[in-house]
Structure formats: structure tokens, C-alpha cells
Amino acid sequence: MKFWTRREFGRLTGAALLTALNQPKARGQAKARVVVIGGGIGGATVARYLAVSATAIEVTLVEPRQSYTTCFFSNLYLAGLRPFKSLSHGYEALAKQYGITVIHESAEAIHPAAKTVALNNGSKLSYDRLVVAPGIAFRDRALRGYDEAAMEIMPHAWNAGPQTSLLRQQLESMEDGGLFVIVVPPNPFRCPPAPYERASLIASYFQRSKPKAKILILDSKDSFNAQDLFQDAWNRHYPGMIEWLPAQFTGGVTAIDAKTRSVITEGATFKAAVANVIPAQMAGRLVQQAGLANQSGWCPVDPVTFESALQPGVHLVGDAIIGGDMPKSAFCANSQAKACAFAIAADLTGSARFPAHLFNTCYTYLAPDDAFSNAISFKPVDGKLKSVISFVSKVEESSEVRRQAARAAEGWYDAFTHDVFG
């Protein structure tokens, strides 16, 4: 940082002064460097918004995969309503149109004191600011018998990719009359309505192709979000097909037996034809090693800048953070990412700060032509992200309103993935 002498300061006026103050604080050096780890929804959005809003910042995105597969809309794929390819998004636009350096490696370690990141190819990146958005990891030994080998037999399909296609193959080859079991984890987990949306859309597939099949949801909880909307739709669209068992009825799922494809609860064993086991979650592995997560397994952050409460100079967004009232959704990750990008740009270049607006908007499918939506806005209150305004569709809405929501959802997917990946 350069200190102005009084004479120099006096000579600068107007535009010159503004330009001078908008330079990166590290004057005389190269551009300020921001490294973003994780090219999912949160990370890609931070990278893109930093690149557009601050030319004085050099942005590097570290992501091992060549393309990203969205979890959102993957339930439509599982129901045979969308090709797998349509869920996939590459990084070409971020690299070519926005000048972001995209490195397809995974980050192995973060050294906050040295401000470096070690990659698995042995190289090292230095940063002025680091953003970490690694999504979720599954808790070890949360469910007895559910290990990596068991995942290949009873997929989680909670990180979209090969797991999702595996579950689709199993559903396609299942016999009519088979039992499909979904195991729902305890809170907090990625996308609270998604297990129930999955049950709804797979029921629509069964209705078309395997009308005698049944779906059993074994929950770790006693109630769930928008339960009235889901249960109303299950009665209307798929009477008798979906059964939901809360933890208070089963005592909770305690173990998995992959050999017999069984799910074991306190009181009974359920043998499935196909099982989707969604395990308990925590923030992605990298942050656990880097000292960015607390005992809960998730990362505490400042609700305005999304800077880590544990390591200065490191910001986190998306599913990995303790988001207060903000659910773990792609929409929230994207909203947090914008606030975080503008805060970093303001810190590094002196650009103006404005109060951030944080939202969650979600379209949830109950059937291919029946979707509901919700919208919530959030504000930092006493260091936590609180929901301040919240609206959700109502049970008694007309089928035309629901059809329109299903159409709007398609438009949302298109606009949203453009916003994230360019």
C-alpha cells in the first residue's frame, strides 16, 4: 500500500483521484489474485461475478472435473423426462469470455498463513483472497454398512454424475411391482425438498411404466418442508403409490445391508428392489482439513462478506457454510456468491459497497406439469442469516397456475445456468 504525501494528494483531483483509489490496494504489484476452489454453483458464480465487476482482479478457478452436472433437474432425468446431457455444463465460456484461468485439478491443502493452495498435481497457487466452495461430503460411518462399495449398489445420487445415471439404470431395469426405497438424512442436508421431489417424479415414471411399483420414504425426521403440498399432490396424482414413514414410526434408519439391498430401521428391515440411500452430510473434505469447519462439520462465516469466521482472507459460499435460515440450495449458493464477489471486489479495489440482497427461489416438481414455488429473502441479523420475507404456493392453487410454474421452472434452469456458467 502506498501512502500519499500531502502534496501528491493535493495534486490529484476528480477522475484521477477516483482511478487512483480504484486501483488494487497492492499498488505497484501485479493485479490482485483471487483463487476460487470448486467450480460448482457457488464457486463458478463467484468467479464469473468477480471477473465482470473488477478488471483489476485476476481470477483462477480450480475444479477437477471438465464439466459440471447439475443436481437440480436431475430428478427429471431420473423420471425419464430429460436427457442426462442437458444437465451438463462446461467451463469454456468462463475461460474464453470472462478471462478466468480454469485449472482442472483438485485442491489438496490450504495454507492460510502463507496464502497458498496446494494442488494435487504438485503445483502451488498464491492468492490475495481465497474463496472455497467445495459443496458437501458424506459423513463417515453415519449409517452402518453404507460404504463406497454399498454406494455402487444402493446409490445416493446426491452429487450429480455417475451416481445419478446408476440410479436411473436401476429404476429402468426394476420389475413392475418392485419396491423403491428412499432414505432421507437428518438436517441439515443439501436441498431439503429434493428427496420428496424425487419421490414425486419417480412416481410419475412408475405410473407410466410400472404402475404396480411402490415407493417407500424412510425419513430421519418427523416432518418435512412443504409437507402439505407434497402430500396433497401424492393423493391427487399417485394414490396409494408413495408411503412416507417418519422417524417416530420406524425409530430411524440404523444400517444398510447392501448384499440383500435392505434398509434396517430400529423396528424392521425393508428389502428393496431399488434403494436410494442419501447419507448424512457435512462440508466438503477440503475444509475439514483446512480448519475452516467447526465441530458441526460446517463452516461459520460472516453473513455480509462470507469471510470465514475461523481463517481471515478465506471466504466460503454454498452448501459448505452454516447459512442460518438459508437452505443448502443452488439458488442460495448463487446469491451468496454474488454478495461475496462484490465484497471481495470492494476490499481489493475500493469499489462501492451496497447492502447485499440474498434470496432463495425454488421451483419444485410434484408431477411433470405440476410445480410449486417459494421465495424467501434473507438479511444478516445479529451475525446470522435470518429469513425476513417468505412466500410459498398454496395447496388450493389451480392446475393452470401449477402448469405455469412447471413452465417457468424450465425458463429458470436456462437463465440460471447461464448466470453461473456464462
Place this chain on the structure above:
Amino acid sequence: MRPVARSAIATGLVLLVSQSGAAAGADQGAQLAATCASCHRLDGGGTGIPSIIRLGEERLTNALLAYRASESPNHIMHAIALSLSDEEIASVARYVAAQGK
């Protein structure tokens, strides 16, 4: 501090404030429009969700004010508009309308 130096600094600051005021308005519009971009494509493309870049500043402002006033016909836009002040509505409408030109 000598009077000459003081007045030089003062001139600089006055200019800074007025210029950053103008730049800031544009920035605020851009930052707020980032919220629109989560659902509305700002490049004119897209289906299913109405395009907003060619509505013009006045219609955008009026639409946001109407959405803020009532939950019907769209609770998503109601929630968004409720979180915006009059000044924010003005600056986001100005910015988004400029994208359509």
C-alpha cells in the same frame, strides 16, 4: 495544515464525492441486476420466464412497484420487490433498461 493544501484536498474530495455518486448509482444497479439474472436472462434470450431488458425504465419501475404492493399475481416477484427500497427500484430499473439499448 496550511490553507492552500487544505483547499486542494477539499476540491479533490468534492470531486470524488460527486463522481463516485454517479459511478455508485450504476454500480448499485449492476449489483441489484445480478439478482434478476438468477432467473431472467439479461442477454435477451430465454423462454418460460419473461425477458425484462426491453421493457424500458418506466415500465420496469411500475412493474416492480406493483409487485411490491401485492402478492398476486406472482409471489416470487412480490418477495423480491418487497426487499427493495424506492431508490433501489429506481437504480435497478435504470440499469436493466440500459441493457436493452
